[in-house]
Amino acid sequence: MLYIIAISLLLILLIFTIRSNKKRAIKNIEKISVPNHWHSVLKDNVLFYQKLTEKEQQLFREKMAGFLASVHIRAIKFELEELDTLLVAASAVIPVFRFPSWQYTNLTTVLIYPDYFDDDLQFDSKVAHRNIGGLVGTGRFENQMILSRKALHHGFQNKTDKGNTAIHEFIHLLDKLDGVIDGIPEVLLDKQYTIPYLQLIHKKIEEINNDDSDIRNYGGTSEIEFLAVAGEYFFERPKLMKRKHPDLYKMLASCFIK
Template identity: 75%
Template sequence: MLYIITIGILLLILFVSFKSKKKTATIPLTNLVIPTYWHHLLLKNVLFYKKLTIKEQQLFCSKMLHFLKRTNIRAIHFKLEELDTLLIAASAVIPVFRFSNWHYSNLTTVLIYPDYFDDDLQFDAKVEGRTIGGLVGTGRFENQMILSKKALYHGFSNKTDKGNTAIHEFIHLLDKADGVIDGIPAVLLDKQYIIPYLQLVHKKMEAINNDASDIRSYGGTSEIEFLAVAGEYFFERPKLFKRKHPELYKMLEACFIK
């Protein structure tokens, strides 16, 4: 039975992927007008947005609109709500907000599941081992991202946990912008800083693995995950991150604050 469910999900994803090549809009958008009610939804749900100036908030919404015009967002086995779409767009904009001109050329479709899923992309409550909240697709899922709705909302509702799954996955896409996900932000960091960055990363990973760091333990598994985990912390709790990890903060600031 689980095998049949898995095949069904994979076929659905392939169908969505095929359709995504023909459609570029995710929600009806006319004349690039930003709905006024976005402001209130974002103030309520996105702390990063709330901390921006009014002018910056307008720019943030414009960047969200640009992302939504380019990217398909599809709900799997549930009805997509507009807040789902807005939180995904906000997650995409946050890591690149300070970039003057950026779009995710390596992303066409975001699939959002109702719950956490396992390695076989199964999200049924009866399936054990459903711990994955997001991933960036490869192979036949190239240019796609899969997110759990529960993980998406948890990332924005918990203001103290230093984590945000959707931001994590979009940082992986930034990492992949040079063609490979390797934990080296080559498109973000000038070449002369890459070796010092890696030296610092290895030092920080050692501290994580020795249980001597407040950076989430998943960041100690590889350079790839360290960049994404540290990036979550950088955007979710910037003041605390700067106080706890001033040298790393400066490095990530050089990456994300253009």
């Protein structure tokens, strides 16, 4: 009898703790403030944001605030500016904006380097082969993303090149949510579409490698990079993709537009 009473008390305590944590989480969400001046900054710098309705823009800013409340952004050897932070947050929100609720559970920190870097994460101007603009960390950098500040800003400054490094890396993070980065976004793609999706991307990769596509060449290196490169194109130049690659646009829309 005492054993049953003890178990009952533990269950009551557990339920109380869960409810308290939920209430605390709700209060924390309510405390997240969205500065008014974000709107003008985003209007000036983020094409995706410009195309949203006023109500959608408000939601976009709220999602950015939620992201910044849960992920730490740190500058390496330069002074972080607000625009750097807002561009990272915008890059995170864009791929998942149409999802009712979303958190990058596999990301805790974004490290921003001042320039492009090499395989050893060296970014000094004297180092050769500094051509990496971003990566999703592994090993000691697990749950971290590394971005080049130059690549981050270039992705938003050039509105016609169909590319955006930061969005590219956040798509890799989405791909990784099923445990592995393999180019098959299982958390986004319904299972019945997996085979048609693979058949389509293999066709598109072949077109890239035969120099018969306007999709960036890097997308032809693997299924992994194709997903991220095609995702950049989808978000940066959606009308162009819909016209030139209607089958691919439709498939990606089924992933990113819920």
